[in-house]
Amino acid sequence: MADTPKPDELSKVDHTPPLFKGWMDTPVEIKPGIYCYGSKPKDLKYVDFPNPRDWSPVDDDWKLPENWEEIVHEGFKDRLDRFRSVKLFMDICVRCGACADKCHFFIGSGDPKNMPVLRAELIRSVYRKKFTTGGKLLGRFAGARELDEDVLKEWWYYLYQCTECRRCSLFCPYGIDTAEITIFGRELTNLLGLNTDWVAAPVANCYRTGNHLGIQPHAYKDMLEFFTDEIEDITGLRMDPDYNRKGAEILFITPSGDVFADPGTFTCMGYLMLFYYLKSLGLDITWSTYASEGGNFGFFTSHEMAKRLNAKMYAEAERLGVKWILGGECGHMWRVINQYMDTFNGPPDFLEEPVSPITGTKFENAKATKMTHIIEFTADLIRNNKLKLEPSRNDNLKVTFHDSCNPARGMGILEEPRYVIKNVCNNFYEMPPSTIREQTFCCGGGAGLNAGEDMELRMRGGLPRANAVKYVHEKYGVNMLACICAIDRAVFPDLMQYWVPEVEVTGVHEMVANALVFDGEKERTTNLRGEPLPGMEDEEDV
Amino acid sequence: MLMSLENLLSDKRSKIIKKWRDVIVETYPGDTQRFLRKEKDQFANPVGYVIAKEIETLYDELIKEGGIDKISACLDNIIRVRAVQDFRPSSAIGFVLQLKMVIREELGDKAPMNGLSGEFRALEDRIDNVALLAFDIYSKCRQEIYEIRVKEVKNHLGKLLKQANLTIEIPEEKPDL
Incomplete structure (x- = not known):
């Protein structure tokens, strides 16, 4: 049974909302050294992925399909129906911040949008606006926002700063698996042909x-x-x-x-x-x-x-x-x-x-x-x-x-x-x-x-x-x-x-x-890298 | 009796170091600052830990005219991190020069007067020199990143071509023709 907190412990609970002020107003800046190159059209064509074209993440124009908002909306809707986990993970996060400082990218970069909760919030905010009554009515007060090209770019930039390692999910009291949110988010970007060369070419x-x-x-x-x-x-x-x-x-x-x-x-x-x-x-x-x-x-x-x-x-x-x-x-x-x-x-x-x-x-x-x-x-x-x-x-x-x-x-x-x-x-x-x-x-x-x-x-x-x-x-x-x-x-x-x-x-x-010692092997003088084995440094064969 | 600047700076050590640390931490976004200050574990918060630990040593070495090796090692530990974070070069190493401001603020008007102006100028010169050292270290870290990238590309392509028998090595000895 879980330990029940004592009254004096309960009184120490910090009721200030832990996260975040102003993140919606911090526009994304796609920086060299951080982003991976965009996918090449031939690689997308070969596996019938949508919107194959030359594009670069640092260009203003990402050459999106004309109806890209509709594609994302439909893709989002479809996945909410198909993956119960996605629906659940969109709804149940209370932004407690337990995961916030567990991500290696946040720890190493100091960029708050690499906190798993905030990375997920980039998508969750759009979910609220499109799929929840509260978000539709209250907008930013309910943590909801419209999807526009800048938001899409922000999604892309941070979805490709997550290694889906799941360390954050270990600390989530609800068991939200942020890797699944990244997987889901990347699926949406793929519907628009927004992949990276390092992924699309191997595929x-x-x-x-x-x-x-x-x-x-x-x-x-x-x-x-x-x-x-x-x-x-x-x-x-x-x-x-x-x-x-x-x-x-x-x-x-x-x-x-x-x-x-x-x-x-x-x-x-x-x-x-x-x-x-x-x-x-x-x-x-x-x-x-x-x-x-x-x-x-x-x-x-x-x-x-x-x-x-x-x-x-x-x-x-x-x-x-x-x-x-x-x-x-x-x-x-x-x-x-x-x-x-x-x-x-x-x-x-x-x-x-x-x-x-x-x-x-x-x-x-x-x-x-x-x-x-x-x-x-x-x-x-x-x-x-x-x-x-x-x-x-x-x-x-x-x-x-x-x-x-x-x-x-x-x-x-x-x-x-x-x-x-x-x-x-x-x-x-x-x-x-x-x-x-x-x-x-x-x-x-x-x-x-x-x-x-x-x-x-x-x-x-x-x-x-x-x-x-x-x-x-x-x-x-x-x-x-x-x-x-x-x-x-x-x-x-x-x-x-x-x-x-x-x-x-x-x-x-x-x-x-x-x-490993083999029957019939010659005297081993080097390891597999050709370096002398301990004690064999003076052997001629090395 | 007048206090030497070194003694004065030793007296104010903890206050100056705290302020200096704050100046560095404040180069990060608000939500990150709280984490960098609060989390003390060196493995959960390596960046905050390195800043806190290394500026203490750096400060002590600076006020007693410490050895360049120790100062370089401290700087390297801090700047190596900042060289791969979202900082312009000036912001990545600016914290060294900001120590001058922190010390002036903390000592108030005492420093240049009371016969300490000579010592004070010497300290500021030392800080300027450490800032130059910081610039060298920042450049070295960036250079290492580029070298790693080049090495990766070379290894990748060179090895594949060789393995596919598409290239042939020049022999060690020139053959007799």
């Missing part, structure tokens, strides 16, 4: 070719072969994977960032090595050059687009005839899988409940989707003593762990990565409790904000996270930031370079592979 590429960068199947295979060569140099063992193999028991899908961008590439080598290690223990797994993207930038445009892009996972699983799907280290990929995939494209009746072929463990949490996170899979292997590990190979590292927002808050993956890390390296230090686990601070680049042109925004948004990393760096000498998300791996190196340049970034499976 089109993913839809056509299968991954964000438009890497074709042969290039995908080339990259994995290149990793296999590297691994052979380090271990003396040839660890060729299988591609698109029909009849395999398990399909592996990972974000393409792991295949094409450092330091994710080392994590990808980690997967390859783990799978090879397990082959003799009964692992029967294949990669796919078609389902070559775990991430889903469609999720940052509309539910429908997210569904279209997500569909390839089950389609490829069915084509290959696998029993279940194993997924790589990723963030929003897992929010889509865990919370949407079954509704979007399920039920996958042709698949079976995931069971580890090595340990026999049933992943009951994946009963509906038939897709398991690799960190759970690996934690289970270690728990059952199936891996021979030499954690001292990672003794040059003092590691801290960043809980990636979506796996942590979205699906409760909190213990598994820590368990794995503690088994593969000897020096692990937690960041302060208010910055990890459910309360983790976002990297500042999720939800399609990890473009280059919005670098100041990323540095602001990542400040609370970097601040906690800096603390453990100064206190314990931490030099490695581990994470289980491909966007983290893309975003953090830049963030660290600005705030804590002494700290590097790794995926957990890179450290697993460094520690």
Whole structure:
């Protein structure tokens, strides 16, 4: 039962309205370094998104459709009917301000319109005017305002300063999920062709070719072969994977960032090595050059687009005839899988409940989707003593762990990565409790904000996270930031370079592979990055 | 006996620092100021914490003619944040010069008189020099942002071209032809 406040505590309640004066009269100014470039027409055309044209957020004329107000109104109305959560979140907020100072963008920027409550209020004010009697009659007195082009620009500017990380929702007494408000708001902007290049291009590429960068199947295979060569140099063992193999028991899908961008590439080598290690223990797994993207930038445009892009996972699983799907280290990929995939494209009746072929463990949490996170899979292997590990190979590292927002808050993956890390390296230090686990601070680049042109925004948004990393760096000498998300791996190196340049970034499976001891391997002298292993600094082979 | 300026400034330390902090906090919008002042936790409010902590050290170093390394480190911690926030360059580093105003206000007419005018001028010169240092640090932070952007683009494109075998590296040794 909740504690009942005592009379003297009750008398201390501050009855002054916490928020906000004058925000409606502060016009939006779209600033370089904060906004992402506008989407290109070819990318919108390819996926039949509306209003494809060249446009720039800093132009006065956004080249909106003539009836844009009507489109927004109808879109708003339609979504209020379809999504009960949206209707509820529009109505129930009492502007208590509990979320106000919990957003990394507000903390880092000091811009009040980045307080989640005020960011939502930008939309809620229009909702009141259009859809509530009080708002229609009382206007500004009821916190209502008309939608005009300036308001629309304000929406756009701030909707693309939210990473949908959901930290604010943790503190809301009503459980309002501001990420859903952002998702909903972005859907409305998409109806007018107002998307960003960094989101729209990956969506089109993913839809056509299968991954964000438009890497074709042969290039995908080339990259994995290149990793296999590297691994052979380090271990003396040839660890060729299988591609698109029909009849395999398990399909592996990972974000393409792991295949094409450092330091994710080392994590990808980690997967390859783990799978090879397990082959003799009964692992029967294949990669796919078609389902070559775990991430889903469609999720940052509309539910429908997210569904279209997500569909390839089950389609490829069915084509290959696998029993279940194993997924790589990723963030929003897992929010889509865990919370949407079954509704979007399920039920996958042709698949079976995931069971580890090595340990026999049933992943009951994946009963509906038939897709398991690799960190759970690996934690289970270690728990059952199936891996021979030499954690001292990672003794040059003092590691801290960043809980990636979506796996942590979205699906409760909190213990598994820590368990794995503690088994593969000897020096692990937690960041302060208010910055990890459910309360983790976002990297500042999720939800399609990890473009280059919005670098100041990323540095602001990542400040609370970097601040906690800096603390453990100064206190314990931490030099490695581990994470289980491909966007983290893309975003953090830049963030660290600005705030804590002494700290590097790794995926957990890179450290697993460094520690993994193979039968018949040559003496390991370097880690996957080609750096000397501890104690091997003088070896010729290094 | 006359007090030295350093002693006078030490006496007024907490008042001057509070006012100086207020001057910096007031460069943020109203709703943000309340948060920056109220929340004391260094992880919940890193910006407010850094301002409060670093200006104390900065003040102490300034009045006793402290080392440039320590002063630079304090400035870097504050300016690194302001360099990525919504400030014009002048507003991002203006707080250093505003210390002169805060000190004058706090000491009233006492400072230039009582035989302290020489010391007072020297202090103001030191503050001017720290303002120049702040300018260097601000420029360095902005430069770092640009370098990060360039590096990101180069890594991204260069690696992809190489991986797709669309480029070929110049070998370390020139081949014999």
